[in-house]
Amino acid sequence: MIAPDESEVANGKSQTEDRDNSGLLASCSWPMTYWMLFMNCPNCGFVQPDQNIECPKCGIVFEKYEKYKNSPPRRERVSARGKERKPDEGNSLREYLFVVEPEVNPFYFAGRVLIFLIIFIWGWKFILTPMATNYAGNSFLHLINLPFHEAGHIFFRFFGRWMMSLGGTLGQLLIPLICLLVFLLKSRNPFGASVALWWLGESFMDIAPYINDARAQKLLLLGGITGKEADYGYHDWEFILGEVGLLRYDHTLARLADKSGTILMLLAFAWAGYVLYKQYKNVDLTLKA
Numbered sequence: 001m002i003a004p005d006e007s008e009v010a011n012g013k014s015q016t017e018d019r020d021n022s023g024l025l026a027s028c029s030w031p032m033t034y035w036m037l038f039m040n041c042p043n044c045g046f047v048q049p050d051q052n053i054e055c056p057k058c059g060i061v062f063e064k065y066e067k068y069k070n071s072p073p074r075r076e077r078v079s080a081r082g083k084e085r086k087p088d089e090g091n092s093l094r095e096y097l098f099v100v101e102p103e104v105n106p107f108y109f110a111g112r113v114l115i116f117l118i119i120f121i122w123g124w125k126f127i128l129t130p131m132a133t134n135y136a137g138n139s140f141l142h143l144i145n146l147p148f149h150e151a152g153h154i155f156f157r158f159f160g161r162w163m164m165s166l167g168g169t170l171g172q173l174l175i176p177l178i179c180l181l182v183f184l185l186k187s188r189n190p191f192g193a194s195v196a197l198w199w200l201g202e203s204f205m206d207i208a209p210y211i212n213d214a215r216a217q218k219l220l221l222l223g224g225i226t227g228k229e230a231d232y233g234y235h236d237w238e239f240i241l242g243e244v245g246l247l248r249y250d251h252t253l254a255r256l257a258d259k260s261g262t263i264l265m266l267l268a269f270a271w272a273g274y275v276l277y278k279q280y281k282n283v284d285l286t287l288k289a
Helices: 006-037 062-070 074-090 092-098 106-128 140-159 161-186 190-212 236-243 247-280
Strands: 038-040 047-049
Touching: 092 161, 092 190, 092 247, 106 190, 106 247, 140 161, 140 190, 161 190, 161 236, 190 236, 190 247, 236 247
Parallel strands: none
Antiparallel strands: 038 047
């Protein structure tokens, strides 16, 4: 074995000392580096790099946390938010009645205009035709109202004989009212709700001749007979008014029902027309069906 030269031993010793010194310097400089590059979370105290935007342990965002610490007390913030919401609450009814899509499909808009023209022209026919002609009872819509009328009898029979007779009229009126509420509150479709309002008005006009016939009993009823030919109670409104002693007011109540239908139809015209006017301003001709 060849013995190492003294110079080589000296150099090796020097290199070993340099490595030890560099490690010592690294260990001495490490706390300073740690202090400069790391930070404690102001919420949980977790140690982490100071470039972090949010704490990986508790999840707070440092910028929002600082703003929260410097913000007003919670009671003041809540009251301020309450004041901001008041205008929206005041306009909530208007938003339901006249809400319009930001971009209205032109094909949908054209269909709504067509429906409006139909109910407008047909509605004036209902309004201008005298109740005594029973135009509503002889129209196509009477065939639509009739199943709901009869279903009302079945549903309300559990509440007694008098309510069962009244239930036919209630069922006929409740269905368009329910449609109106669904269109308005759930679907947020004010035009559909206005058409349902028109239908509700037509239903009032449809029952008006029936009320008016409570004493005369000349109308042909379901089954092909008149009230005079049937047993007591077969004619709904004869039984309804007779049981409470109001039979002599049949004509008055009939006119009230007919005028109520007229008012509802006029409101439906105005409502639908205004909604269509607002939709017209948002028609987007670039949209496809």
